[in-house]
Amino acid sequence: MQFSFTPEQDEFRSVLRRFLQEKSPPAAVRRWMETEAGWDREGWRALNDQLGLTGVHIPESFGGQGFGFVELGIVLEEMGRALLCAPYFSSTVLAATAIMNAASEVQKTALLPPIALGETIATLAFTEPNGRWDSSGIEATATPVGGGYRLDGVKSFVLDGHTADLIVVAARRPGTAGDEGLSLFTVAGDAPGLTRRALKVLDPTRKQARLEFRSVESELLGEEGGGAGPLARTLAQAAMCLANEMVGGAERLRESALDYANLRVQFGRPIASFQSMKHKQADMLLEVQLAKSAAYAAASAAAEEDADWPALASLAKAGASEAYLRAAIDNIQIHGCIGFTCDNDTHLWFKRAKSSEVFLGGPEWHRELMLRGMGL
Amino acid sequence: MTKSDATEASVRAQVRAWLEANWDPELGLVEWRNRLIDSGWGVPGWPNAWFGRELPAALEAVVAEETRRIGAVGVARSGVRSLAAATLLAHGDDFHKAKFLRRSLTGEDNWCQLFSEPGSGSDLAGASTRAEFKDGRWVINGQKVWTTSAHHADWGMLLARTDPNVPKHLGLSYFILQIDQPGVEVRPLRQMNGHASFNQVFFTDAEVPPEHLVAKVGDGWAVATTTLMHERRGADGFNVRVQASDRKGRIYEEERAEIATAMEPYKWYPQRAGRVDLIVERAKATGAINDPVARQEIAKLLVLAKSAEFTSRRARTAQAAGKPPGPEGSLGKLAASHVARAAAHVHTLISGADAMLTGEDGPMDGVIAEILVSVPAVSIAGGTDEIQRNIIAERVLGMPKEPRTDNDRPFRDVPKN
Numbered sequence: 001m002q003f004s005f006t007p008e009q010d011e012f013r014s015v016l017r018r019f020l021q022e023k024s025p026p027a028a029v030r031r032w033m034e035t036e037a038g039w040d041r042e043g044w045r046a047l048n049d050q051l052g053l054t055g056v057h058i059p060e061s062f063g064g065q066g067f068g069f070v071e072l073g074i075v076l077e078e079m080g081r082a083l084l085c086a087p088y089f090s091s092t093v094l095a096a097t098a099i100m101n102a103a104s105e106v107q108k109t110a111l112l113p114p115i116a117l118g119e120t121i122a123t124l125a126f127t128e129p130n131g132r133w134d135s136s137g138i139e140a141t142a143t144p145v146g147g148g149y150r151l152d153g154v155k156s157f158v159l160d161g162h163t164a165d166l167i168v169v170a171a172r173r174p175g176t177a178g179d180e181g182l183s184l185f186t187v188a189g190d191a192p193g194l195t196r197r198a199l200k201v202l203d204p205t206r207k208q209a210r211l212e213f214r215s216v217e218s219e220l221l222g223e224e225g226g227g228a229g230p231l232a233r234t235l236a237q238a239a240m241c242l243a244n245e246m247v248g249g250a251e252r253l254r255e256s257a258l259d260y261a262n263l264r265v266q267f268g269r270p271i272a273s274f275q276s277m278k279h280k281q282a283d284m285l286l287e288v289q290l291a292k293s294a295a296y297a298a299a300s301a302a303a304e305e306d307a308d309w310p311a312l313a314s315l316a317k318a319g320a321s322e323a324y325l326r327a328a329i330d331n332i333q334i335h336g337c338i339g340f341t342c343d344n345d346t347h348l349w350f351k352r353a354k355s356s357e358v359f360l361g362g363p364e365w366h367r368e369l370m371l372r373g374m375g376l
Numbered sequence: 377m378t379k380s381d382a383t384e385a386s387v388r389a390q391v392r393a394w395l396e397a398n399w400d401p402e403l404g405l406v407e408w409r410n411r412l413i414d415s416g417w418g419v420p421g422w423p424n425a426w427f428g429r430e431l432p433a434a435l436e437a438v439v440a441e442e443t444r445r446i447g448a449v450g451v452a453r454s455g456v457r458s459l460a461a462a463t464l465l466a467h468g469d470d471f472h473k474a475k476f477l478r479r480s481l482t483g484e485d486n487w488c489q490l491f492s493e494p495g496s497g498s499d500l501a502g503a504s505t506r507a508e509f510k511d512g513r514w515v516i517n518g519q520k521v522w523t524t525s526a527h528h529a530d531w532g533m534l535l536a537r538t539d540p541n542v543p544k545h546l547g548l549s550y551f552i553l554q555i556d557q558p559g560v561e562v563r564p565l566r567q568m569n570g571h572a573s574f575n576q577v578f579f580t581d582a583e584v585p586p587e588h589l590v591a592k593v594g595d596g597w598a599v600a601t602t603t604l605m606h607e608r609r610g611a612d613g614f615n616v617r618v619q620a621s622d623r624k625g626r627i628y629e630e631e632r633a634e635i636a637t638a639m640e641p642y643k644w645y646p647q648r649a650g651r652v653d654l655i656v657e658r659a660k661a662t663g664a665i666n667d668p669v670a671r672q673e674i675a676k677l678l679v680l681a682k683s684a685e686f687t688s689r690r691a692r693t694a695q696a697a698g699k700p701p702g703p704e705g706s707l708g709k710l711a712a713s714h715v716a717r718a719a720a721h722v723h724t725l726i727s728g729a730d731a732m733l734t735g736e737d738g739p740m741d742g743v744i745a746e747i748l749v750s751v752p753a754v755s756i757a758g759g760t761d762e763i764q765r766n767i768i769a770e771r772v773l774g775m776p777k778e779p780r781t782d783n784d785r786p787f788r789d790v791p792k793n
């Protein structure tokens with residue numbers, strides 16, 4: 001396991017941070033989050049043209065940059081910090097990773113390059129209105145018809161589901177349950193029989209949709225009935241990615257709380273000089289550092305395919321969920337009333353923290369997964 | 377009847393008889409409230425001289441129970457008006473009481489609290505809005521902020537600086553300011569939960585007549601402390617929720633209209649307290665009640681919420697009628713913050729993925745989402761948790777005070793933002 005970043009990785013991070021500071025300041029976040037799509041084509045193109053971020057962990061042979069999960073983690077941490085509004089988690093993290101885990105070489109050659117270039121926006125549709133984050137919740141069915149499969153069912157909480165060009169869908173052979181009979185399929189965003197509706201979300205910086213499939217034509221990804229393994233693997237990798245994104249947001253909240261405490265004067269002195277404020281700030285640093293260390297360790301373990309990497313992914317997600325929310329709550333508290341207003345930026349991160357806490361499963365779920373991953 | 381011979385049974389019988397003889401849902405809201413006020417049953421805990429019967433809190437509760445039982449509408453109570461009334465009862469003169477108390481109880485007058493400023497929130501005594509006496513009137517210049525319901529208010533309780541050349545606590549005075557006048561501008565502020573219940577209020581040569589000064593010049597801090605003690609006691613989360621009745625009758629219609637306008641800024645207040653009342657219902661609806669992990673969290677929350685409720689009941693029962701609340705109100709307020717945060721946590725756990733949704737897509741038509749984005753206000757409004765802890769430590773427990781550098785010199789020399 002890697003406990004420090006290489007000079008190249010550090011350099012990559014600082015380039016990214018500068019780039020995102022410039023391209024995604026809070027004013028831009030506010031502009032994008034008000035749109036129906038939730039992101040901006042121009043900004044997205046710049047992201048890919050200049051830094052090739054959309055293909056960062058996709059192998060070079062499939063049009064990507066060929067880096068691993070540590071670099072992907074760095075990208076996500078910086079995006080979480082900047083609260084970038086982009087279909088990155090949906091397309092690069094969820095969909096591309098699912099394709100890399102499940103598809104045949106021929107399919108990878110066809111599907112990955114346009115995602116790596118950012119030309120195709122893809123997403124992964126697996127959760128259903130029951131809100132379960134594993135195969136047990138999947139009820140959508142795939143019926144063989146002719147050479148292909150017809151999908152029926154409802155998916156919900158699908159990131160960027162209303163705008164994606166390509167949707168990777170988890171569905172099962174009729175009559176099966178659990179991991180059995182599960183497969184992944186691809187569906188075009190504008191396929192006949194597919195109804196997509198943007199959901200009203202708590203976190204406006206990350207859009208979600210509800211998708212209804214009525215006999216929708218689809219293509220099998222990988223092997224029929226062999227979807228459970230790749231899906232579980234994708235979800236664990238995504239949990240690790242989300243943890244890295246979350247610690248980026250948490251760190252930013254910690255810093256802005258400190259800046260404000262140093263500025264704000266009450267009782268004739270900066271509030272930062274009150275011991276209770278110092279303790280709060282020290283606790284925040286501790287919690288964010290703990291969560292960061294876990295997120296980095298999980299990224300490194302996933303990159304190196306250490307035996308315990310899925311358990312570490314869940315460990316990191318559980319830790320990050322609590323640290324991020326805590327940082328958001330404390331940040332508002334340290335700001336006082338101004339932190340509760342719309343004009344102040346804190347609430348944007350607060351809502352992302354709340355939403356990320358439960359996305360891909362809440363901390364209770366990931367603590368359970370971690371124990372299972374440890375064979376307990 | 378004097379308070380010494382009032383028993384639960386006698387109070388219950390009396391109020392019931394009076395209500396049965398007088399309650400009429402076809403009366404106008406103000407007309408009915410005036411009758412109720414005159415009878416002494418509208419605010420039975422208030423002094424005999426001012427519409428009350430000096431009943432202790434426990435017997436006030438009996439009156440409230442009987443009033444609810446028959447479906448009668450009570451006096452206008454919620455919002456800042458009750459803070460204004462309590463402050464005037466304690467510090468106002470007969471002119472103030474005669475002019476303002478009745479119209480506050482009938483709901484004809486609405487109030488707001490003009491305390492916080494951009495530069496002084498926790499440090500309320502650092503208020504710098506100026507009040508200067510010129511040509512027989514007080515002239516006000518400066519700015520207040522976070523002023524809840526200023527956009528519906530007729531009157532504001534104003535804390536302003538009358539002398540910047542003395543230490544901060546000594547140079548403040550307390551005024552009653554009319555909102556509707558040329559020198560006052562109210563601008564709404566939007567909150568993270570989408571509501572705009574509070575405002576910025578700007579004063580440019582706004583005027584206050586001399587008889588609207590409460591207590592003496594320079595006594596403003598003592599008066600403001602009374603307002604705050606009442607606010608904190610009321611913030612123990614143990615309030616009866618204001619809900620529109622769906623019954624038929626002219627008075628209910630007028631009450632519904634009142635709730636839709638003057639009470640509108642408080643629509644989200646139940647949500648900011650965490651809505652513990654919804655927890656069990658939600659846990660059953662989602663099946664979380666069968667999950668051992670969720671059960672523990674739900675139970676922990678209920679232990680906390682119930683203990684907090686019993687604590688405020690004890691505090692209220694122990695408080696003699698007419699006696700002002702003391703610093704121990706801070707305990708109830710701090711408990712309310714803990715309850716609200718714990719409730720937000722448990723609502724998230726119960727709702728799972730649905731916690732990411734809001735509006736019509738969200739659980740209970742967005743009520744759960746509103747809880748999640750409203751709870752952070754509880755530990756700030758009415759004095760932050762940190763300030764409550766300071767009060768508990770220094771004023772309730774008598775621990776040594778923090779050394780201070782801001783109250784031993786003229787206010788003008790104190791560092792500010």
Ligand SMILES: Cc1cc2nc3c(=O)[nH]c(=O)nc-3n(C[C@H](O)[C@H](O)[C@H](O)COP(=O)(O)OP(=O)(O)OC[C@H]3O[C@@H](n4cnc5c(N)ncnc54)[C@H](O)[C@@H]3O)c2cc1C
Nearest residue numbers: 274333334336337491492497498522523524757758760762
């Ligand atoms: C929903 C809502 C409604 C409100 N309505 C009204 C209203 O109607 N009228 C009105 O006048 N005001 C109102 N307020 C304002 C409220 O009273 C203030 O926000 C509050 O007193 C805190 O002041 P501040 O926001 O300036 O924070 P600050 O005082 O700037 O505090 C910032 C941080 O510093 C901490 N801090 C400050 N001093 C100390 C200390 N000595 N020791 C340790 N920590 C300290 C605080 O705890 C906080 O964490 C409302 C607030 C809210 C949230």
